[in-house]
Amino acid sequence: MQTFIDFISFKDPNVLYVVLGMFFINGSSAMIGTFAFLRKRALIGDAIAHALLPGICLGFMFSGDKNILYLFLGAFATGWISTYLVDYIVNQSKIKQDAAIGIVLSVFFALGIVLLTYIQNAGYSNHGGLNLFLFGQAAAIGKSELWIFAVIFITILLLIILFYKGFTTVAFNADFAKAIGLPVKTIEFLLTSLTVLSIASGIQALGVVLMSALIVTPAAAARFWTNKLPKMLGIAVLFSVFSGFIGAFVSYSESGTPTGPWVVMILSLITLLSFIFSTKRGILARYLQARNNKLKIRHENILKAIYQYHERIGRQVRLDQKLSATDILGIRIFDTSELQKGLRRLIRNDYIRKTEDRYQLTEIGAKESKRIVRLHRLWEQYLLKRTTIDTYHVHSGAEAIEHILSPEIEAELKRELGIEGIPEEDF
């Protein structure tokens, strides 16, 4: 606990630099990564990250010291060239995109290592720290870097707000964007530049390998929670910034462990949790939904069986008979314990009342059972009218479907069958 208090009180100014740095870096890359993700160009970020290394080395060789601006310019240049080359190779040869990314990634990275080892062995002074770019070291973030990261973050944020429409249209459907006369080339140029920029800002803290996680993973995690782009952007940024903060803390308390890997671990953990718990697309939600469906089907089948019992003895108008469980089982086969469970739930929900081992529909229960049978028959009629189906299959085909038909669909079914407004009892 004391460690945490020390951490958030920023006693050590370096902690403040790291936390702010991670905020800007993660924020920028999550925003721009969401667009890359939607454009299905997630792995391009990987190629760019690796391709920054030769640029950084060239920047160093050119300037002779670790002037951050030169390193940055070099990185930006080679990062840009790498994305251009990937597209060029794909367009001009039979090599497909994933191989093109792999080629650019490995050759540029190898070139970076060649230059790095050259610098180390050729007597450049003051080259220590260049290899930080390989694995990253968040602790190395200083004041001057912080300024650059902040400027990049704000630039990306402003440009996204400014060109929001263009960016989204291109991300979702570049052909459509072209058709409505948007300057697709310019927008893509801008998006690519911003991607390179955000990766370049993070490379020192995360390193070439892990940097691409900051592009891909937040967007993938956010995708589980929403279908809307503005929300997705917000959630991605939130997840990423949160991971940056926690990662910085873990690395601070477990001193000696690097920040980057922890950030990526936490980010991946969030993705895993989203995959499980997301209310929209998570497996837990899907499982619960399926379970609810199962219960719903069971209850509706019981109600339907009770209706059919009345029909068999010609009392379907009043629906007032008192049945035993055996009577229900005589209409439709249920697992006995499931039937008991179902009946208990129906009693609790006031669809059925129970008097001495006999079950009777309540008023709402009677209405509900009529509704279910009606939907079943409507669907049967519809299938018979519109498709070819052997009569002995009609029933089983409609069997599953009545449980899902909504009132709107019911109305439409009636319209299609030309029985709008006819009293329900008449069919």
Place this chain on the structure above:
Amino acid sequence: MNEFWIILTASIVAINAALLGCFLLLRKMSMVGDAISHAVLPGIVVAYYLSGDKTSILLLIGATLTGVLTSYLITFLSKKARIQGDASIGITYTLLFAVGMIMISTWLKGNVDIDMECVLYGDVALINLDKIIIDGNLYIGPRAFYVEIIAFAIIIVSLLWGYKGFKILSFNEDYAQSLGIRTGRWHYFLMTLVSLTTVVAFEVVGAILVVGFLIVPPATAQLLTNRLPFMLIVAALVGIVSAIGGYYLAVWLNVSITAAMIVVSGLIFSLAFIYVRFRERLGNKSVTEHLPI
């Protein structure tokens, strides 16, 4: 003599990777190879931590399994979690690489055998430190060479034996399945071989640069050839030439040997690319005139 063993060992690494890389390339799974090569890291670290020995067979098996697991995880994420394919690759390997990095920084602090830089680009020059000497003084080459030779034998036998299977899997998986061929098993067979190649290449060329050998020589060969057997041979040759050329380039500039090898393979790719473009431009005129369709 050292020079000879370095070039020979690196050439075999290049051949192994290039041969399997051809099938990855044709299946449009090159980046899965990239992911596997990064993701074997935690497998290697755990196995090393448990056995305390860089040469153990346990390490080999553990790390190879991690690689196969990676390919499974990628499939799982895209099928079950419905995350798009390229993003699944990106998420999986960055996570596993991060896990490996944390393990190294906590468990193996200050260890000389596995440090982060050798993870990334290996050091082929160091293979000569681990020599196999029989009869007290007869030096018959570095251990890494023999490890690579065994991997080479496994790959060659598998490819000769399963050539038809890998070929039909790569060209038309649905059709193969329609013939009753169990494409799933072939897929994991290939992934196991790729993973094995990456693991044994790890100490020689490092995790990332083996990707270069997995992708660049096969891509070069694809540009230059029209039949699968030739593609495999040309890819292997490009690998060998890269290894030899890279060695001398590295010696000349005093830089990392393995990185120089990949740079040379990149140069060969560029030349092939330019050659093919040039040939197409010249060829287009004559082809349209003479081709009977």
Place this chain on the structure above:
Amino acid sequence: MNNCAIEVHNLTTTYGGAPVLWDIDFELPAGQIIGIIGPNGSGKTTLLKTIMGLLEPSSGYVKIFDQDLEKMRERIAYVPQRESVDWDFPATVEDVVMMGRYRKANLFRRSNRTDLAVVAESIEKVGLTPFKKRQIAQLSGGQQQRVFIARALAQKADVYLMDEPFVGVDAATENAILSLLEEMKAQGKTVLIIHHDLQTVSDYFDYLVLLNTRLIAKGTPQEVLTKENLSNAYGGQLTLLAKVANLIKENEFPIREKDMDL
């Protein structure tokens, strides 16, 4: 039905939770050229893939000559859509057609003399003998389609399933395929073809299956090509069906009740 080549019973196949094929039920006569028609996205390819066992149905089953597919693999051949593969693959016409001779059992053997003879014969049948050494990328679209058909012919099967063989082919290829179909019919083979051009269906096919997620109609062309059937399949009459399918997907709903008891 006597002499039934393919029986599809109560077949439902879903994609991402939504039914693409829904309660499809038919029996197809052997020895005929059968067309599968229906609008885009009506589940035609899914039907072929499910019959071939490439997709797992969520309910129902398929029988080939009254047997399970696994027992009948040798007698059924599949021609996928031409666009489904990458034609830049480094292989010649011969290489691809030879794949028709691959079996689970002979994958580890070299191809024998019979295989070579069958391959040469199949290539000859589709009129590609002059091109047999050519790389497949250097063929026209129609020629590529004929390579796929030759590969299926090399299987020496009794039932052939072809996915859109007439799409994007030149007149020469179309005629070559048509005469080949005549020949196959004369030999008593059954051919099931996905087709999209309503103008030509009555000329090409003996029997038709009209699909739009559900089975709209089946029978001879005269029986199937009625105004009512066509408007049901193509006239946007089935929007309701699509809506229900979407509801099923959104709610993770089981398409058949028995799916619940997993």
